[in-house]
Amino acid sequence: MLNVLDLHTYYGDSHVLQGVTMHVDSGRVTAVLGRNGVGKTTLCRSLVGLTPARAGRIVFNDTEITRLPPHQICGLRISLVPQGRRIFRSLTVEEHLAIAGRTRGSLAGVSEKREHRPGWDVRKVYDVFPRLSERRGHRGDELSGGEQQMLAIARALVANPVLLVMDEPTEGLAPMLVAEVGKLIRRLKDEGTSILLVEQNASFAVKTADYVHVMSKGRIVHSSEPAALWANGDIRTQFLGVPRVDPPVARD
Template structure:
């Protein structure tokens, strides 16, 4: 299988601090690749580096024939790489409707697979909040809007950083259903998660990160059969 989206030897950090030390992984259409690890090991920095929010010092991020390394974030979005950042990062003075319209601009003029209407079908609650500002929403509603904002850009690759953080079990299940639908539609998904059970349920491939490096790669079934790996790097 040819590589659709690859991260090769990426080193990145902030100021004089290096967080990522030669991280490599690949994504394929219709598969969920998950990165697990304890807090502070570099998972969010990896997402930020791929999405253009953290400078890559060495290494490459490539999507098909396109080199996306250190492109501005808006250009990476235009190449149909969607982002659901940690903490949702909604604009407090934009309405829900405006958030979804902003997200749709990345693929303006293309045949929409995900429209505002379809997002609302999956998340009816935000359909009731279209005129509400970002700072008027609950945590669960903000998460729905953040996911919807990424989807209306019709991504080929979707990056999600802790999408289940702070959500009720009901909403976690709803997010899981959406991700399974996206996988079935052929989207390549990179999922950073702390929810071990959710990751094991959804993932086609598990990568464990420690101290800015990928230290273990396997299927969920293989990880289940490796209690020493789980204990050492995940504490489960």
């Protein structure tokens, strides 16, 4: 459903993605693993249009989206759960869900609005995250870190995505909440949502994903089923380091 072909992305002169080729299969959880600074977040940013790639192609269900602006990519039902949550500080929980739920990119908007397939809306999001329902009148900057992460996921879900891109959704979360996120990902998969899970937390990703890409220095260096990756000691030590638990302090 998503094919990335020889993608090159720069920040100014800095060549971050140096020819990434990878794919996400429909209805599966695909993980991208790698150490800090190998370009995982840049890959997410290029996918959703925030840092357009300078060369290469991104094809989503036969549509080339490489150079589309972010709101149009969002309109094609690709949603992002960004690293660091990026909650709007002055918006209430309810407003977050309202702007994310009702807006559609102009390209896809016309055809997709009519299509009433069962999916995520505000009510379902509140069912899954009762805590957000309790806090619906609170502003983004009044929420706890865990609540903000739930809201970041909820904000992506109300757009009813076909592909959910999650950039380190477990970062800085307590173990119990990490387990919750894992459960939610499996549920989304069962409902037919495709997921791209970008993680530093290798053990979490390997447990959750159906397919794994390993990234190093702006390239994909290994792609396989998670079991095969886990069995490959060289890859594990060379590119992932020893799986570790992140410190409880959020880094941003």
